[in-house]
Amino acid sequence: MSETLPSAGDPDTGIVLEIDGLYRGSPYWELDTSDARIFIDAGPSGGELRQANWVAEVLGRSRVVDVNDRAVHLVGTFTGREDMIGRPIADFWPPDSHDDLADLIAQVAADRSPDAMRTREITSLLLQAPVLTVWRSQQAGADTMFVAVKGVVNDHRSYWSLRASEERYRKLIHHMPNPLLRVDARMMGRVFERLRAEGVVDIESYLDAHPELIAFAEQSVRITEVNPAAALLFGARSPTDLVGPVECLFKASPDTARRVTIAHFDRRRSHAEVMKLRTLDGRLLDVRIAVTFPTPPEQLDVTVVGLEDLTDQLRTEAQLRQLQADFTRAARISTLGELATSIAHEVNQPLAAIFTNAETSLRWLSRDEPNLAKVVQLTSRIVASARHANEIVHRIRAMTAKHAPEWRPLDLNEVVDEALLFLRHDIDARSIRLSTRLGLGLPRVIGDRVQLQQVVVNLLVNSVQAIGQAKAGRVELSTGLGAGGEVVFIIRDNGPGIPEDDLDRIFEGFFTTKDEGMGLGLAICQSIMTAHGGGIAASNRPEGGACFQLWLPAEPDPA
Amino acid sequence: MKADRLSKVPVIAIVDDDQAMRDALCELVQVMGFSTEAFDGAAAFLAGLAPGRFDCLITDVRMPGMDGIDLQRRLRALGSTMPVVMITAAPDPAGRARALAGGACAYLAKPVDDSTLLDHLRSALGHGEGAGDQTNDEDSPGG
Numbered sequence: 001m002s003e004t005l006p007s008a009g010d011p012d013t014g015i016v017l018e019i020d021g022l023y024r025g026s027p028y029w030e031l032d033t034s035d036a037r038i039f040i041d042a043g044p045s046g047g048e049l050r051q052a053n054w055v056a057e058v059l060g061r062s063r064v065v066d067v068n069d070r071a072v073h074l075v076g077t078f079t080g081r082e083d084m085i086g087r088p089i090a091d092f093w094p095p096d097s098h099d100d101l102a103d104l105i106a107q108v109a110a111d112r113s114p115d116a117m118r119t120r121e122i123t124s125l126l127l128q129a130p131v132l133t134v135w136r137s138q139q140a141g142a143d144t145m146f147v148a149v150k151g152v153v154n155d156h157r158s159y160w161s162l163r164a165s166e167e168r169y170r171k172l173i174h175h176m177p178n179p180l181l182r183v184d185a186r187m188m189g190r191v192f193e194r195l196r197a198e199g200v201v202d203i204e205s206y207l208d209a210h211p212e213l214i215a216f217a218e219q220s221v222r223i224t225e226v227n228p229a230a231a232l233l234f235g236a237r238s239p240t241d242l243v244g245p246v247e248c249l250f251k252a253s254p255d256t257a258r259r260v261t262i263a264h265f266d267r268r269r270s271h272a273e274v275m276k277l278r279t280l281d282g283r284l285l286d287v288r289i290a291v292t293f294p295t296p297p298e299q300l301d302v303t304v305v306g307l308e309d310l311t312d313q314l315r316t317e318a319q320l321r322q323l324q325a326d327f328t329r330a331a332r333i334s335t336l337g338e339l340a341t342s343i344a345h346e347v348n349q350p351l352a353a354i355f356t357n358a359e360t361s362l363r364w365l366s367r368d369e370p371n372l373a374k375v376v377q378l379t380s381r382i383v384a385s386a387r388h389a390n391e392i393v394h395r396i397r398a399m400t401a402k403h404a405p406e407w408r409p410l411d412l413n414e415v416v417d418e419a420l421l422f423l424r425h426d427i428d429a430r431s432i433r434l435s436t437r438l439g440l441g442l443p444r445v446i447g448d449r450v451q452l453q454q455v456v457v458n459l460l461v462n463s464v465q466a467i468g469q470a471k472a473g474r475v476e477l478s479t480g481l482g483a484g485g486e487v488v489f490i491i492r493d494n495g496p497g498i499p500e501d502d503l504d505r506i507f508e509g510f511f512t513t514k515d516e517g518m519g520l521g522l523a524i525c526q527s528i529m530t531a532h533g534g535g536i537a538a539s540n541r542p543e544g545g546a547c548f549q550l551w552l553p554a555e556p557d558p559a
Numbered sequence: 560m561k562a563d564r565l566s567k568v569p570v571i572a573i574v575d576d577d578q579a580m581r582d583a584l585c586e587l588v589q590v591m592g593f594s595t596e597a598f599d600g601a602a603a604f605l606a607g608l609a610p611g612r613f614d615c616l617i618t619d620v621r622m623p624g625m626d627g628i629d630l631q632r633r634l635r636a637l638g639s640t641m642p643v644v645m646i647t648a649a650p651d652p653a654g655r656a657r658a659l660a661g662g663a664c665a666y667l668a669k670p671v672d673d674s675t676l677l678d679h680l681r682s683a684l685g686h687g688e689g690a691g692d693q694t695n696d697e698d699s700p701g702g
Contacts, residue, residue: 190652341649345621348648348669349577356583363590363673378586385579428576428623429649 026150027071029064031089033105034143036061037227040109044102051099058102058548059090065144074126089147097122097132101291104134105145114138127151170225174516178309179230185264185293187220192265203265207258214254215263218247219423221303235281242280252276252284260291262502268292274310281468286310324527325404331524332454333400335461336422345425347392350385357382395421398450405448405531409555412445412452412479413438419456426464432473443554445487447532455525455536459531459548462521466495466546474545486534486551494545498538506538569614569684570594574604574630575646576622580669584617584646591677600626605633606702613641617676620647620654628654631661642683646671 033040036058044054052366064084072081075092083094093101104118111118117135124130130151137146157368173180191213200206207213223246226239236242253275263271272290279285290306336343361378364371395418416438427434445452460475467473474494482488498506507526522536534552541547571593573580578599585595594615598604600622611653622626631643647656648669658666665679 023659284572345648350579352648352670353579353583356580356587356673360583360587363587374586375592381579381582388579425621428611429621431623431626434623 001218022067024108026148027074028068029071029089030066030140030145031062031105031145031147032065033058033109033144033145035063036105037109037143040106042274043106043110043282055102056090059093059098060088062105062145063087064089064091064092070326082296091379094124094126097124100132101134101147104132106147108134108136109142111136122149124149124151127153141519146305163496166492169395173225176227177229179233179309180227181223181242181305181307182225183221183229183230183259183291183303183305184224185303187487188261188264191216191220195265203262207261214257218250218257219245220244223248223305230307233277233279233285233287233307235279235283248280249277249289250275252278256289257492260289263291264293267293267295269295277307286314301367326402328451328454328524329400329402331521334522335454335457336396336399338461339422339457341427342423342425343392343396347389347396350392353385354382354389357385392421399453403450405451407446407448410447410449410452410551412442415449415452416456416477416479416489417451419460420448422457423460423464427460428477430464430467430469430473431471432464432467432475435474435476437476437478439478442479442481442487445484445532445534445552447552448557451528455528455550456489456491458521458525459550461494461545462548463495466493466497468495470495481554482551485554487554490547492541492545492547494543497540497544497546500540503538504542507536510539564633568592568594570596570612571680572596572598572604572616573615574598574601574608574616574618574627576600576619580619584671587673587676588680589615591673591680593680601627601633604630608634608637608639615642615644615680617644617646620645620658621649628657628661630699631658631663635662644676644679644683 039054039057040060042054044051063086067081067084069081071092071389072084075094089101090098100120100122104120107118108116115136116136117133119131120132122130122132128151129148130149133148133150134143135146136144140146173182195203195206223242225242226236226242228233228239231239231242234242236247242248247257256273256275259273260271269290270290272288274286274288277285277287279287286309288308288310290308292304292306294302357378361375361382364374364378399422416436420434420436463471463475467475472494476490476492477492480488480490507522522538529550529552532552534550536551537549539547539549571588573581573584573588573595574597576599581597581599588595596607598607601618602624604616604618617631618627618630625633627645627647628659631645634641634643640662643662644663644665644667645663646667646669647654650666650668655666656684664683666681681700
């Protein structure tokens with residue numbers, strides 16, 4: 001893959017190389033540093049930022065006087081040598097060694113020897129172990145500097161073809177409809193190297209002890225480039241509004257900053273999650289953030305952050321869930337309406353007992369010698385019946401109340417028992433023989449009590465209605481454990497059964513054989529069971545009558 | 560007066576599948592001065608039936624298994640003329656007609672008004688003016 005730069009066939013530009021042809025065939029520049037003199041002489045001072053400014057001034061004011069083809073090929077522009085002459089070296093010099101070049105220029109300038117020369121190993125994307133040399137020559141004068149780089153080419157592509165690929169990549173990002181940010185997280189890379197050198201392995205506990213590191217990361221990691229889609233997402237007037245510290249990303253989700261930091265430290269390739277995003281114009285969005293960290297030999301200054309606005313999607317999903325819940329509740333209330341007589345009877349029963357016990361108490365009290373012991377006994381029975389009535393009212397209210405589904409571990413037998421409350425009277429009134437065989441020691445299931453009750457009530461109503469006024473109606477309920485460890489509920493009746501042609505369609509919405517029914521009961525039962533990770537199936541019994549089966553996954557063993 | 564009537568305190572059978580209601584009826588009938596025996600269903604009552612054991616039957620209409628109407632029919636089929644008071648949580652004209660046609664002396668709504676019940680018990684037991692709705696041409700104990 002790698003090759004030495006060819007030294008032959010270089011129609012050089014007429015510059016005589018003083019250093020015995022050493023740099024013939026290597027990239028070579030002649031620079032006029034006169035405009036940069038004042039900065040060169042002043043030298044760098046102060047912190048990192050001042051240093052960066054100084055480098056930019058030195059290289060921005062040092063102009064290319066001449067350049068050989070090798071240099072043109074390696075870092076030049078499409079238009080070639082002519083276009084490079086007279087322009088600042090900063091425009092062409094690879095950024096990863098700007099500091100080194102400025103530094104060597106300053107050292108040579110400070111050297112009193114007329115043939116001063118400095119050499120240094122630098123890093124480069126293009127060359128292996130490149131060596132940078134800067135020197136001055138007596139003939140050319142103090143402001144003229146010669147620059148050469150010697151090394152083995154890593155890649156056949158020249159710097160400008162790399163730049164062209166970079167340009168393509170920039171264009172791609174620019175035109176991507178997805179919001180993308182380019183982020184420079186190198187500072188944290190260095191911080192993490194140091195932490196690792198200090199023996200930090202568990203970054204989470206380190207962050208617990210040093211929460212200020214997150215704040216530091218939010219400041220030191222910087223957004224360097226933003227595509228128009230991202231600017232739009234953020235409600236920024238211009239993409240440059242976002243260039244700066246990444247903290248603006250995490251204003252509404254500080255925990256995300258922590259998790260991204262952890263992922264970076266742990267050298268994960270990427271991190272994605274859904275978070276809240278506060279835009280520049282104050283909106284609060286739900287977005288999926290995906291951070292992709294660079295790994296060597298990629299350009300380490302390119303961390304890519306992708307954002308996807310999920311606000312509408314999540315809102316639609318929530319609306320859909322709400323609609324489903326409303327719909328399920330409406331069906332529940334409609335079913336309860338059908339059962340009003342049965343329910344009224346259920347409530348009336350304890351009320352009648354209360355009434356009678358109260359009358360009896362009054363009779364004991366109105367005697368010449370009131371039997372207080374009896375009254376105490378009757379009053380406690382009144383309390384018990386009142387409590388019972390209250391429980392029934394609570395259960396009815398639970399079935400009609402608007403509430404978000406609550407996922408709790410449940411005993412399916414209890415659910416069946418409670419569902420029976422709503423139909424017991426109906427079943428008695430029609431002289432239907434009800435038998436229940438509830439399995440003992442069943443595992444619990446995870447679900448919403450009211451919705452599962454709704455399913456059982458629905459199936460009971462169907463059975464009772466199927467039996468109709470027929471004599472000797474029978475309904476059998478049973479619970480047990482299925483072959484796959486699931487909890488099963490089975491209801492069988494001795495009604496007319498389901499016409500074979502309808503068996504495949506009974507769970508479809510609006511399928512009904514009843515005159516007054518809407519045909520939503522079984523469709524809703526099925527959607528409830530599906531939401532619970534279970535299912536429902538219907539069949540006919542060989543001896544006549546229908547059989548419905550429900551199954552629900554058992555609660556996972558906590559062990 | 561109490562001692563005087565002790566030997567012939569009428570025994571009222573009470574049949575209701577709901578325990579709270581059954582207990583309440585027993586207490587009410589007891590405070591009215593009668594003796595009671597309670598059964599949780601028609602079958603239990605029929606099993607405990609013996610000539611002259613009960614003077615009157617108070618039964619719920621709607622019960623699992625055999626309902627009050629059927630119970631009365633069975634009772635009559637056995638030849639009993641025991642007065643029957645029906646109590647129902649869901650009174651309706653058709654049910655009332657069936658109950659009275661089957662020989663019930665009263666068809667009362669739950670919750671039952673205590674003085675109404677007492678009036679009916681008294682008349683059923685022959686303490687009052689007559690036997691109310693009951694046909695009184697077959698007054699002899701049967702079987």
